[in-house]
Amino acid sequence: MSRLIRDLCGVVIDEHKGYLIEQRLTPIADEYNCKSFSELYHKLRYTHDENFEQKVIDAITTQETLFFRDTLPYEALQYKVLPELIDAREKQVIGKTRIRIWSAACSTGQEPYSIAMVICELIPDVHENWDVQILATDISDEAIKQASRGEYSEYEIGRGMKPEMLKKYFIKTPTGWKVRDELRSLIAFRKLNLLKPFVGVGPFDVIFCRNIAIYFEPDVRKDLFKRITEVLTPDGYLFVGSSESLIDIGPQFKPLYHCRTVFYQPNKFANTTDTLTTVAAAT
Numbered sequence: 001m002s003r004l005i006r007d008l009c010g011v012v013i014d015e016h017k018g019y020l021i022e023q024r025l026t027p028i029a030d031e032y033n034c035k036s037f038s039e040l041y042h043k044l045r046y047t048h049d050e051n052f053e054q055k056v057i058d059a060i061t062t063q064e065t066l067f068f069r070d071t072l073p074y075e076a077l078q079y080k081v082l083p084e085l086i087d088a089r090e091k092q093v094i095g096k097t098r099i100r101i102w103s104a105a106c107s108t109g110q111e112p113y114s115i116a117m118v119i120c121e122l123i124p125d126v127h128e129n130w131d132v133q134i135l136a137t138d139i140s141d142e143a144i145k146q147a148s149r150g151e152y153s154e155y156e157i158g159r160g161m162k163p164e165m166l167k168k169y170f171i172k173t174p175t176g177w178k179v180r181d182e183l184r185s186l187i188a189f190r191k192l193n194l195l196k197p198f199v200g201v202g203p204f205d206v207i208f209c210r211n212i213a214i215y216f217e218p219d220v221r222k223d224l225f226k227r228i229t230e231v232l233t234p235d236g237y238l239f240v241g242s243s244e245s246l247i248d249i250g251p252q253f254k255p256l257y258h259c260r261t262v263f264y265q266p267n268k269f270a271n272t273t274d275t276l277t278t279v280a281a282a283t
């Protein structure tokens with residue numbers, strides 16, 4: 001079963017965590033009248049029923065996330081990455097300056113909304129005079145639905161939301177809080193499996209691909225970041241999770257350090273021997 005899950009979404013579940021699979025898939029086995037996990041496995045493997053597969057993906061993937069997760073990447077975004085991009089892009093165009101950002105495994109939306117709040121803080125006239133869009137994608141239907149609704153419980157808001165941001169960008173509802181339309185309008189939500197080719201996606205100036213590739217096998221992870229380079233502008237920026245590093249991926253990304261955090265840019269000289277040495281020295 002863990003191999004099948006890996007084929008569906010890339011997530012590797014440790015053999016010792018078989019109980020996790022059992023716990024999460026039992027309700028689906030019941031729903032599809034499977035008397036055993038082996039029956040569930042065969043149905044899933046051979047019927048190619050997309051709804052069935054989606055239910056398994058929704059049940060098995062971990063949507064753990066929070067607003068402004070790890071704080072420092074968002075400070076680097078606000079004080080370093082976006083100002084540099086704005087400078088570079090403003091010189092290139094006449095008319096509205098265009099910036100594209102991708103939150104590549106956005107879970108229930110806290111990540112793209114945090115990015116959107118940073119943008120609004122930095123560019124108060126973003127709706128009038130700028131062409132800024134965030135694409136937020138995830139493999140989980142359920143996660144994307146919640147993200148798109150932009151509704152959060154008090155508990156979810158309590159995890160990372162700053163009071164001044166809550167006041168400015170959310171409206172109180174009887175059960176919690178709802179993102180204001182102005183913030184929501186900066187984001188397009190879409191289902192996307194990171195294992196599949198990125199068709200009609202990009203190019204992006206900034207990509208957040210945080211806390212997902214760590215669950216993939218090394219080759220799958222390497223291939224993912226190779227494909228990410230292809231949809232990142234040459235002077236674009238990539239953020240990964242705080243416990244992740246791209247050092248082992250090879251020379252195609254160079255690490256940059258700011259605000260006690262690390263993020264990456266495509267390495268223009270990735271194919272030259274000189275750069276291999278430079279990157280190794282920098283890391």
Ligand SMILES: C[S@@+](CC[C@H](N)C(=O)[O-])C[C@H]1O[C@@H](n2cnc3c(N)ncnc32)[C@H](O)[C@@H]1O
Nearest residue numbers: 009061063065105107139140193194210211212
């Ligand atoms: C732990 S959450 C991380 C959310 C957010 N990026 C953060 O750092 O807070 C991982 C997310 O990756 C999604 N995911 C798992 N496999 C995926 C795949 N193959 N393609 C796209 N998203 C995937 C899960 O549904 C989940 O929402």
